Amino acid sequence: MTPNPTTPGPTRRTALLGAAALGTAAALPTLAAVAPAHAAEAADAGDASTLRARWHELLTGGPGLDLADPRIAAAVDRVGRAATTTTTGLDPSRTDGLWPDLSNPALSNHVASAFRRIATIATAWAVPGTPQYGDTATADLLTAALDWMLDHRYGPGHTRYDNDYDWEIGAALALNDTTVLMYDVLGADRRERINTAVRHYTPDPNLWRANRQIVTGANRVWICTVVAVNAVLREDTAFLAAVRDALSDVEGGGANSVLAFNDRAGGTGEGFYSDGSFLQHYKHPYNGGYGKELLNNLSRLLRLLAGTPWTVTDPDLDNVRRWVTDAFDPLIARGDVMASVCGREIARPSKQGHAPAQTVIEAVLRLIPSFPGETADAFTALAKQWITEDTYRDFLAVTDLASLTAARKVLDSPVPARGRLVGHRQYPRMDKAVHHRPSFALGISAYSSRVYNYESIQNENLHGWHLSDGMVLLYTDDLGHYSEDYWPTVDPKRLPGTTVTTDRPADGAGHRTASTADWAGGTVLPGTTLGAYGMDLRAYGSSLRALKSWFCLDDVIACVGSGIGADEGTAETIVENRKLRDPGATLLVNGAPALHGPARSATLDKVRWLHLDGTGGYVFPRPARLRALREERTATWREINLKYGTDTPVTRPYLTLWHDHGPAPEDAGYYWLQAPAASAARTRLWSQAPPLALVADSTAVHAVRRGADGLLAANFWAAGRAGQLACDGPASALVRPDGRTVTVALSDPTQLRDRVVLDLAVPALKVVSADTGVRAERTPGGTRITAETAGLHGATVTITLTRS
Incomplete structure (x- = not known):
């Protein structure tokens, strides 16, 4: 049902407010104290025009941009160039679609993408200094484009199809933004038509889909954002009470609250947990996907509602502090969010190049004014660290204008950067572990009876079969390693750290599957970089089983496997699969160069130690027989993502090392020491006197x-x-x-x-x-x-x- 924000009577919200009045609010961020950002906010904070101005500022950076500032000028130029590129091909006189590549009437993504492109052009029209700023011809083109979409694709007269997200969230968010940006130009009649269309698909902050299901996790915050901005545009600001209450799920007694940790009894299981895990779509680890979007959109909503009669006062809002420090900070390695918690987004070309971390940084920048005092200083130190340590992607050169302005304030702040993260953290609720040392970071990805292996819906992430079969991702000073087309070009059957059989599953096979094993997790010694981690691997679609351990002891990781067996198929354990920054990177085997040339394979016997230039060392206290392959791998993004992939072939160099356990092995095993970022000399010394002994x-x-x-x-x-x-x-x-x-x-x-x-x-x-x-x-x-x-x-x- 559609909520009535004027309905009287006691609710969980009144209980929350009562608790705040009794003193709980002392621990809350003082959102009501956020200072107005510009003169327009001198008016009543509950006035629709004031709230519309706030959202306009989030989209454009607000009035008073210093175009003489090189960074601001460059950002404005980016906005203008993006609009120029997007305008190419736009033709409202077409009958099949506004753009030739968005003309499929069976793909809802074409509807949402068209609205996003319109919003891109509208942003340039609203930002001073762009070629489109205030341009009449651009405004006429945009209004014609909006009318075409309302006539042919979106609104009460059109039947939805394909993905509900595109209708209720993707298209609605972009259409709301365009309406804020072009409010006066659109006119009252067109605005009414737009508002009616958005409300047709997204009328209630608690519900979504055609059958009006309860909405949870990041989807709930997205839906709340659509309803909130639409309420402002309709000048029905009293409806913002329903949005505020939906964040806490007052209507559902708090069961679907996005602010509360999901450890509590009666929760949906989707959202943040107190150990820092984030799950969406039931049991998928998703901090770097839906989790970052939840944080991003919540930060926008908090900014919109700050200081109004609908300020969020739920005591659980204080959990946001721990989201930042526990659920995001340990999972970011010098600007790269660890792929093991990004779900199917790793298969999107637009999400590589440290793009997910940019979203997290922007959200934290918005949160700083909402958490004054020590938390603001901590967030400032953290954001400063994230921005400055990522030398691969210049945050200031890619972010939006509002975030650029906020980032400049953070960088100019006397608060020092936090410093490089050093620590070991485990996430029992989502079967993941991370290990940070001064010269590297390492992530381990497992799954169990409690957690799914990988997600492949909407024809995305088609080759994610082994992402949780003990995958080990090593982050070194090669900051672009998992960017620059890693995921389409890496051999998905030989992900580093995994134990697998060599058969090739069908696209998307076995996704959304929990293991039949319960054992996945480990132990960490608090205040150290000492951790034990492991999993009982029972592979999907085969009889393969393996017991796998990683003992992360400061700069050395002991990798132990036993009980590896399969009734059929050849089994392998992948020691390394590295995209080479230098295609000719030297591989030393027991001190001698091996595997020369751009493409070559070999069997390496009696290996005591290996060193790969630019990656680190590997010590085998029990001399091992390994297979090695140096190759150029060519693929397209379309092979792993039919929805967002491209057909342009990309080629990248790789070096792969693995144990071949043979066909139908029984009780096979392995043991090696990994020394990330270690020199060849250090690796050789450790091979002579291993720092760890197998017990x-x-x-x-x-x-x-x-x-x-x-x-x-x-x-x-x-x-x-x-x-x-x-x-x-x-x-x-x-x-x-x-x-x-x-x-x-x-x-x-x-x-x-x-x-x-x-x-x-x-x-x-x-x-x-x-x-x-x-x-x-x-x-x-x-x-x-x-x-x-x-x-x-x-x-x-x-x-x-x-x-x-």
């Missing part, structure tokens, strides 16, 4: 020990023993001695156990500190640690002990 690689437990301090890292697949540590069942553990103290971190990666029991063969220990639910008791010859893990959802708990 166990059975089907019961994987474990390694670090020689420098005796640190023990273990993943227990079942009850078993690893050196001085024994466990009663599935668990992940780190044991770190430090003088007379020992710190133990542990978790239940299956997320099914009520408790985990570890026996540590170190006697006479007493507790110094322990997390809730963790206790220790002495046993003959050792110490027993019991951790209550029910309800922790894979989170790590710790206990510190000391010798008596």
